Amino acid sequence: MVQAYILIQTEVGKARDVAATIAGITGVAQVEAVTGPYDVIVLTEARNVDELGKLVVSKVQAVAGITRTLTCSVVHL
Numbered sequence: 302m303v304q305a306y307i308l309i310q311t312e313v314g315k316a317r318d319v320a321a322t323i324a325g326i327t328g329v330a331q332v333e334a335v336t337g338p339y340d341v342i343v344l345t346e347a348r349n350v351d352e353l354g355k356l357v358v359s360k361v362q363a364v365a366g367i368t369r370t371l372t373c374s375v376v377h378l
Contacts, residue, residue: 315366
């Protein structure tokens with residue numbers, strides 16, 4: 302299992318809509334609207350890195366209202 306946090310910046314006033322849409326995507330474990338430089342933080346889970354990449358590029362980044370994403374893979378030290 303591969304996990305990653307996706308930090309998302311949205312268009313002004315779109316954080317709620319983006320969070321609601323992303324919450325319905327398979328592979329999304331948790332979605333939170335936050336304050337600060339990012340508007341939404343998403344915890345994703347996938348079977349492998351390739352599946353994670355497809356989830357981020359094909360599904361999450363395709364959501365209307367997103368202007369930028371930063372994906373941070375979880376590592377177990």
